Amino acid sequence: MKRLALVLMALLCVVTTVPGTARADNPIVQTIYTADPAPLVHNGRVYLYTGHDEDGSTYFTMKEWRVWSSADLVNWTDHGSPMNVATFSWASADAWAGQAVHRNGKFYWYVPVKDRASGQMAIGVGVSTSPTGPFTDAIGRPLVRNGEIDPTVFIDDNGQAYLYWGNPNLWYVRLNADMISYSGSPTQIPLTTAGFGTRTGDTTRPTLYEEGPWVYKRNGLYYNVFAAKCCSEFIAYSTAPGPTGPWTYRGTVMPTQGGSFTNHPGIIDFNGGSYFFYHNGALPGGGGFTRSVAVEKFTYNADGTIPTINMTTAGAPQAAALDPYVRQEAETIAWGSGVETEPASEGGMNVGWIENGDHVKVKGVAFGSGATSFSARVASATSGGRIELRLDGINGPLAGTCTVPGTGGWQTWTTVTCPVNGATGTHDLYFRYTGGSGNLFNVDWWRFTAGAGGNLLINGDMEGGTTGWGASGGALSSVTAPVHAGTRALSITGRTTAWNGITQDVTAKLTNGRSHTTSVWVRSQSGTPSAKATLAVTAGGTTSYVQLTPATPVSSGGWTRLTGTAAVSWTGTLTGATFYVETTAGTDGFSIDDASFE
Numbered sequence: 150m151k152r153l154a155l156v157l158m159a160l161l162c163v164v165t166t167v168p169g170t171a172r173a174d175n176p177i178v179q180t181i182y183t184a185d186p187a188p189l190v191h192n193g194r195v196y197l198y199t200g201h202d203e204d205g206s207t208y209f210t211m212k213e214w215r216v217w218s219s220a221d222l223v224n225w226t227d228h229g230s231p232m233n234v235a236t237f238s239w240a241s242a243d244a245w246a247g248q249a250v251h252r253n254g255k256f257y258w259y260v261p262v263k264d265r266a267s268g269q270m271a272i273g274v275g276v277s278t279s280p281t282g283p284f285t286d287a288i289g290r291p292l293v294r295n296g297e298i299d300p301t302v303f304i305d306d307n308g309q310a311y312l313y314w315g316n317p318n319l320w321y322v323r324l325n326a327d328m329i330s331y332s333g334s335p336t337q338i339p340l341t342t343a344g345f346g347t348r349t350g351d352t353t354r355p356t357l358y359e360e361g362p363w364v365y366k367r368n369g370l371y372y373n374v375f376a377a378k379c380c381s382e383f384i385a386y387s388t389a390p391g392p393t394g395p396w397t398y399r400g401t402v403m404p405t406q407g408g409s410f411t412n413h414p415g416i417i418d419f420n421g422g423s424y425f426f427y428h429n430g431a432l433p434g435g436g437g438f439t440r441s442v443a444v445e446k447f448t449y450n451a452d453g454t455i456p457t458i459n460m461t462t463a464g465a466p467q468a469a470a471l472d473p474y475v476r477q478e479a480e481t482i483a484w485g486s487g488v489e490t491e492p493a494s495e496g497g498m499n500v501g502w503i504e505n506g507d508h509v510k511v512k513g514v515a516f517g518s519g520a521t522s523f524s525a526r527v528a529s530a531t532s533g534g535r536i537e538l539r540l541d542g543i544n545g546p547l548a549g550t551c552t553v554p555g556t557g558g559w560q561t562w563t564t565v566t567c568p569v570n571g572a573t574g575t576h577d578l579y580f581r582y583t584g585g586s587g588n589l590f591n592v593d594w595w596r597f598t599a600g601a602g603g604n605l606l607i608n609g610d611m612e613g614g615t616t617g618w619g620a621s622g623g624a625l626s627s628v629t630a631p632v633h634a635g636t637r638a639l640s641i642t643g644r645t646t647a648w649n650g651i652t653q654d655v656t657a658k659l660t661n662g663r664s665h666t667t668s669v670w671v672r673s674q675s676g677t678p679s680a681k682a683t684l685a686v687t688a689g690g691t692t693s694y695v696q697l698t699p700a701t702p703v704s705s706g707g708w709t710r711l712t713g714t715a716a717v718s719w720t721g722t723l724t725g726a727t728f729y730v731e732t733t734a735g736t737d738g739f740s741i742d743d744a745s746f747e
Contacts, residue, residue, distance in 0.1 A: 174464040220469060259273070292331070303364045357385055517573070519572060521600040523598075548569050679700040
């Protein structure tokens with residue numbers, strides 16, 4: 150994909166050299182070929198599970214699955230490959246299209262692989278306590294095997310879960326509450342023309358249904374969105390009053406488009422919008438066996454029908470601005486050219502194979518009143534190079550340049566810092582990498598530091614251990630797992646009352662009458678308490694409390710973001726101000742990470 154990305158840069162240089170000019174953000178991953186998108190909304194993020202088409206494939210050569218996530222639908226974080234064919238000891242090949250679901254505090258990933266013993270395609274189940282894995286084989290054998298593919302999983306309002314799959318037929322089973330067994334036998338859904346449309350020119354398959362079902366429920370109506378008519382496929386859908394039918398064909402969702410003879414749907418609702426995921430062959434070298442995942446935002450018609458959705462190069466609009474004042478992973482990318490990713494020795498992934506002229510775009514970065522410096526975690530086995538910080542284009546205004554030295558190895562990490570000027574307001578941020586010939590350096594993560602009006606918290610990303618933080622009762626500790634980002638989070642245990650929490654003194658940093666925006670990621674250690682961020686302000690001998698964020702349930706199954714904006718004012722002389730995270734009730738232990746109070 151290195152050469153592919155260089156071609157991308159050449160193709161797009163006309164529009165990226167003009168500051169302020171918008172350009173393509175679809176497909177959403179450019180570092181590898183991806184296929185068969187399966188989005189999952191969990192704790193304020195979209196997790197996207199995909200297949201991986203190998204470079205130069207002339208068949209569906211797929212050895213692993215990949216995971217990506219985003220809080221804004223445009224900047225996607227690469228979480229690498231948490232599951233592959235070898236995860237299933239009984240499988241021999243074919244990491245094809247699957248889907249993940251969250252239940253019982255675990256994530257279950259249903260995937261088709263080739264069963265070594267029978268040579269048939271079978272459905273396996275991976276399980277993990279984290280949406281990004283690693284996943285292990287949940288049962289050590291196929292869940293179901295009949296030679297067919299493309300599982301989709303759906304949990305109804307009454308708690309009953311269903312697994313659907315099939316090509317050329319369409320099957321379902323009722324999953325038990327453990328999600329790794331089922332009741333009864335696989336049942337074949339009748340493929341009638343009334344239910345799935347009429348196919349012409351193929352007497353062996355009278356209906357349009359081909360493969361890749363995606364089943365969900367909305368406003369009491371059940372939807373089955375599927376790849377229709379081969380080949381080339383388009384995306385169609387049917388609806389039903391119940392999870393097993395009877396189905397009624399409703400028409401086309403996405404016409405045949407995009408340079409791949411297959412397509413695969415995934416639909417979610419997120420932050421008040423509806424999103425349709427699909428794949429095409431839009432990247433250089435792309436086609437039916439080298440596909441790429443893309444996304445579009447859409448609005449249901451008033452009667453619940455799905456409008457016709459066309460592929461675009463613009464993709465979905467950004468759902469929320471990105472915060473540059475907390476640690477951001479270098480592999481969080483809206484568009485990349487010339488770079489690839491790999492596992493980092495300090496955890497997660499890093500951007501690598503960087504050569505002179507390569508770049509990464511991060512979209513919609515909210516600098517606010519301005520950044521004063523930039524830091525990045527870097528490594529180089531050669532003489533390094535430079536990171537140019539450009540705004541709104543690869544040749545846009547230069548906000549700063551960081552020099553990366555040789556560190557003695559591609560995974561020998563150091564942190565570099567450089568001053569920043571002119572980064573105010575909200576901009577697309579371009580990291581333009583420059584230097585000599587060959588591979589220059591790797592980047593693991595980055596972070597800006599704000600001037601006046603920026604993050605008032607010391608060590609908001611927790612990478613400095615407990616520095617700057619305290620506890621209002623209970624025991625505070627720095628932990629290496631679980632973390633929201635980076636390598637450390639803060640944990641509090643031994644709480645005896647709800648107001649015992651994690652605290653930081655911000656007395657010297659407040660301005661009377663100013664509004665502050667708070668963001669902090671919280672994870673319970675057990676239970677599902679409601680957490681909130683609060684500011685205790687003591688002035689004129691009186692202490693008042695400002696609720697900075699709404700109380701929000703948090704769980705042990707993943708991180709939940711608390712965020713809100715509140716005005717802070719007082720009368721008299723300010724003698725104390727404490728930022729703290731607490732719960733509304735109970736004494737469950739919890740952890741926090743990536744906190745900002747601006």
